[in-house]
Amino acid sequence: MAASSSAEQTQLQDMEDEDAGMEEREMESDGEEEEEEGMGVENSDDEEDDSSEDEKENEAEIQRLEEQLSINAFDYNCHVDLIKLLKQEGELVRLRKARQKMSELFPLTEEIWLDWLKDEIRLTEEEPNREKVYELFEKAIKDYICPDIWLEYAQYSIGGMGSPGGIDKVRSIFERAVTAVGLHMTKGQTVWEAYREFENAILSTVQPPPGRIPSREEQELLKAQLERIHTLFRRQLAVPLMDMEATYAEYEEWSEQGVSEGVIHQYRKALKQLEKCKPYEESLMAAEPPKLAEYQSYLDFELKEGDPARVQITFERTMAENCLVPDMWAKYNTYLDRQLKVRDMVLSTHERAVRNCPWTMGLWKSYLLALERHGADHHTVSDVFEKALNAGFIQATDYVEIWQAYLDYLRRRVDFSKESSKELEELRGAFARSLDYMKQDVEERFGESGDPSCLIMQIWARIEALHCKNIQKARELWDSIMTKGNAKFANMWLEYYNLERSYGDPVHCRKALHRAVQCTSDYPEHVCEVLLTFERVEGSLEDWDLAVQKTETRLNRVNEQRAKVAEKEANMVRQEEDRADQRRKNRSDKKFQKKTQKGTRAGEKRKVEQDDYHNEWNEDSEQAPKRHRGNGDQTTDEYMETETGLFGKNAPPGYKPGPPGAKKAQQEAAAQRQNDDKPELRNDNCSVFISNLTYTLEEPEAKLRTLFEICGPIKQIRPVFSNKGGFKGYGYVQFESSVSVPEALKLDRREVEGRPMFVSPCVDKNKNPDFKVFKYNTSLEKQKIFISGLPFSCTKEQLEELCKSHGNIKEVRLVTYRSGKPKGLAYVDFGDEAHASQAVLKMDGMEVEGNKISVAISNPPRRNVMDKPGSSRPGADLMPRQVFGSRGRGRTQLSLLPRSLHRQSEPAGKVENGTAAAQNPATTSTAGETKPLSNSDFAKMLLKNSARLP
Template identity: 80%
Template sequence: SSPLSINAFDYNCHVDLIKLLKQEGELFRLRKARQKMSELFPLTEEIWLDWLKDEIRLTEEEPNREKVYELFERAVKDYICPDIWLEYAQYSIGGMGSPGGIDRVRSIFERAVTAVGLHMTKGQMVWEAYREFENAILSTTQLERIHTLFRRQLAIPLMDMEGTYAEYEEWSEHGVPETVVHQYKKAVQQMEKCKPFEEALMVAETPKLAEYQAYIDFELKEGDPARIQITFERALSENCLVPDMWAKYTTYLDRQLKFKDLVLSTHERAVRNCPWTMGLWKSYLLALERHGADHQTVSDVFEKALNAGFIQATDYVEIWQAYLDYLRRRVDFKSSKELEELRAAFSRSLDYMKHDVEERFGESGDPSCIIMQIWARIEALHCKNMQKARELWDSIMTKGNAKYANMWLEYYNLERSYGDSIHCRKALHRAVQCTSDYPEHVCEVLLSFERVEGSLEDWDFAVQKTETRLNRINEQRAKAAEKEANLARQEDERAEQRRKAKVEKKAQKKVQKGTRAGEKRKAEQDDYQDEWNEDAGEIDSLPAPPATKKAPQGAAASAPSAHRQNEDNPELRNDNSSVFVSNLAYTLEEPEAKLRTLFETCGPIKQIRPIFTGKGSFRGYGYIQFESPVSVPEALKLDRRDVEGRPVFVSPCVDKNKNPDFKVFKYNTMMEKHKIFISGLPFSCTKEQLAEISKNHGTVKEVRLVTYRSGKPKGLAYVEFADETQASQAVLKMDGIEVEGNKISVAISNPPRRNTIDKPGSSRPTGDAMPRQVYGARGKGRTQLSMLPRSLHRQSVPAGKVENGSAADGEPASAAGNAAGEPKQLSNSDFAKMLLNM
């Protein structure tokens, strides 16, 4: 079966099928395949030219020129391509002998020079072809036509226009008229201004986005509409999947040119190229309304938008809002037909949010029920139907909004404007009862209302109600504060107990020092190891967690500020050449040999120092010191490499006491448009499988499966593509496909920002600093929360506590002992004493 039966929207799949059929010479199946592809996607210049040439060959056997003309008409609409226009004009010359043939050729040439005659680098060939055609059918009466063509071309800035001028001088028997010389000089000046932009395009690598952007900005300042248009078209022929470029172009056409056919056809091409971009559909709907499109057309475009596959829940809310706005504007509230249609659309939008959006994204996209609020206002203002408005507000409040003061005040204001004082009072009493964010404010509004409108009885009741509520709120706040203080005190006590235990343990170890560890290692290593364990901060809190414990994502934190004993011996201490390795299994046999095997490809190793407990068992972390700092970046690339079924964390060795601002969170927390985030993968899915699935949509640079510390997969992954266009395509094509029976979700990578997270388990950002939609396509789900290091979730880390191998900032900076556990340097008198005691 054809791969297209699996996914008809896979662009590359269509391209491969067409190549295959062309190789096999299956001309009729090839025609069908191209037809199918052109219905779903705009085709590139290369694909159109191939198709057109094949069709021209086919029609030589069964003459049907009209069919080819129709195909050319479709081809020139997808992108503005000089080569296609030239091919079209030259093909039409072949039909010159038929009735009206010459007029048809001229008409096509005229449209071609209008469309691409201003193209700085390729426009010239269209003008020349037009002149050659007129020359070929030359008669005395038509000399003037060629003069006119020369004059028109010479008035336009084109590269190498000097050659055309010289040709005209030679061709014209009476010399070049003064007016033509004047126009030509103006065009040359303009060409000189454009030359730097053209030269920048010549040397730039595809897709030349920045160079085109600069060129467009220049043309927008110059203000010639035809030149602005051709520059946009040239940019889009190479950047057809860049939504921002289409948005900039359509905005220009909407606000400046305003020609209906041009505006609407460009909007249609924009959504055809970037269907996943809600903003393009929204501006298309507005443009259709602006230019008086019939209702059926607008509705059809809206339905297409709903099926376009947007990547976040809020996009669906916004497109529905745009359509509902349009429906409201066409309603004559004195007649019932359009009003019923508007109400039906509002009702359908709420149903759509509930059953389609929430099920797909796991969130509504409209937590404040903006659509319902607008519907309620329309019912109140235009239809004088307060009963319906109240029903809607009742529904809004039951969706978790009753705790917010601003929601109650919004409803109260609606009642003030279109309702009555009974319902105003009722709303404010309920607000006082339910509001938990700003209770004082709603209490104040109730009292102000009764001052103006209420009886004494109403006033007394309001005072009593507000006092009762505020007393209760204050009690709750006092309890919460007390609980917090108790927790802080308990934490301080625990820290003090840990400190005492540590001191006692240290004293014990000094007594037992050397004996047990000597059974495990050579005496020299034993001395070094005990010095490390005693004086480097003990690092009790850093055991690699058991397999069940939830681990943070991202690189392990920096080495503990332990490693400090090296300060006594600068020769041994060299953080610049070292890395800290953690999350190895406690049960790892011969850790030194394993670490050597893993890191020897990074460069010559000076020493490997796995860390052991006093009893000789491996602690799950250690240090690698290289001969040269150049090996460190190579070693850091091995972060998360699998070692006996666990991801090993590799991070720089940094003394945090000297570098308190050092940050170790490796992975980006901003939106990464060239990277996609995949959830819902089967746990059995491997990197190779995922790379294989993803490579159909672009160049895969890296695949990262997210795992727990134990190595167990989470069913999540990140795939990095060569650019954001490929990533956008991958989202569109991969979201919702099945992998080994699991339906996966795919979105542009957009982890939540670190500074907005409250606590583990929190699902709301703190304050209003960040709008909901910054969390990306799927909201702020658990999977994205788990991408943060645990240290970022905590309000404070107790002194001495170590996170992921980095000592807490508050740990004392001094530590006895030196770097590699060598005996401390001896003075002359120390040596004298040793000699005397021998």
């Protein structure tokens, strides 16, 4: 009865509240009824239609995203978009499933985790469901070390402190939180403060009410609780955190006994550490995400300091904002593997790394090694390997390396003292499966073999021969290796020969070497030498004769083939040179025709102007002598130039004379400029010549100063410009000291806006005719290899990474055109000859980005010196010798010598009109050639004609 009456009262109260709400809504709508009479129904219908259309569009988009994820479950952005739409539509059940699917494939960001946790907390208000939220929090804290997630976890656990063991659970979570993020310099303080607030709340519950004497048990509880709070203060003040001064002041005020000397010492030590870290924290706050460079410098500082806990929290902060940087994960894993070596921490970090960057083979490889190093069970290691195979690597070679890592792990599990075991059969099965995987999966996906040298089969053959004493199986594997296109390489036959030499017999060694002589095409001389050496040690006379016969026959055939190839290449080069000469000749003819046409038009125009001038002179000839006689201070040449406007036969049209003495000033200025540019007036010992710069270089002086100021103090920079003001691509840099010149020469071939900049000493080539700009060796260099056929996209770093496995590299040089475009050629200088030879054997014929490269010892052909002055060659005395300048043969091949000097001189005995020549020495040379008139000759002729006038 009581229950029913109370239910009825509740129902009545709800009805009264509903009536009151309806009356209130009616009162609010009284003033709007007239306005909404004709529009209310229509507006509500429109809003319903719009909302229904939006819902349909969102549902269609949700279905599209779900279908796309069913096709490609690893589309990260698709997961994020689907979660946003489902949250917007309020589809809580589907939203939970979408989040769970994404968390199974990827680590979730801090924002996604916090949204998910808050939604689950609102949905699970009942006590029995708290464990599900706890499980979700445990997953969240494993993805990233985030202070906000830990703080949310601790605060949520406080809500369950009333259950049995609830207080201990809260304390456990807080302890884990301060251990994980308590060293976070900017956000760790909030976790410490929340922990102390919780303990202060517990303190208020154990304190007796005022006026009552506590019991002995209550005093012990109170004392223990006070000690907890003291301990929290001491622990926090020993950690460098932002605003730790306020925490110290709070502790001074809270503590009745004051602050002990030990706490003060720890506090001051933490303050010093805070001052060291503040610049790095300030740079992080000022930088834009992802702040990789700032975090890198911060990590370098912490690694130098050497505090493992601080190094770990700095790594965690870095990875929270740079979770997709594989190199940073690799660096973090390496630190944990070599320094901390804590099993749970190491393995969890490796797992997070491969979840964030599953496409990086190196992370999976280090994960497998870490599992084996820390004693993980075989099932776990195999599962991780299978996940690695499904991760989707970028290169075919990545699959070879991950298979090699797994096979190494399986080989280390086998006890080879037993003839047969389960582990040995598993190893052999894995080798067979790896070969099938390479053939079926990798080659079909990438269109190429990830293991062209059959490294996996080579390892398998060695294991069979060394550990299992099964040389027959090893021979079968090597037969398979040779049938896969490796029979032409000398290094493959030598590997097989060494295997037979170590574990086989002389008969099979001889057989392998005979096959090598017949099949090898890259270095047949080497395998022939090995065969002869073997027969000297092992063979009979018949064996020796047979080996000599086979090697001679093979080498003769190889030499004939090489001669044919060399002749073919020479013909191709000759044809290309002929075509280039023809193109140059055609360009020269066109330029000569244009100049001839232009000169003809200019000569006709000049003739017309001269005729007009002579006509004017004849009309006004009476005034000329008077003007001349009235200016006695001027010479004849100056008078002709200033008064008549003549400047010899080359006077330009429209020439206007300057004031008296102007020509002399101009000559002095030109001479001064020439003197300024003379090498002897510059300090060439302190200068360098810069060339091959792009014409479009903006502010070349400032650019050159930026490039060369690292070499030493600069006295002057002089870029050279054309008459129109455009930069000509070269210039001079003069330093204050000659010590800076060698440093500047090191910048030779430095790339500037896509072109290699040439830096050479300032040398007067007229005084130093033997000066050579070419600085590279042109003879045989046994420690250097020459690589051709490289893709144009290959960089210096990529080539260095490709070659470093063969030995110590001193220098890598990519050959480019003057424009900076690559030629596909490179030189790699190794530390010694053995490394260079090994690189040639291993790399020749290798494919790089689809291009098959050729590798050989550097032996450039001799430079052509036949046309240089002083060179001896057949018929040198019978043919005229052509001497080129210091810059070599010109492009146009046009002669700059006047035509008059091209005519051969007449003998002195054939000059008949010697009297005429004697009478007119200004116009006739001793050889009978006519000389052009000078300004002075032309002036004398005019004066002579004017004197004859009446």
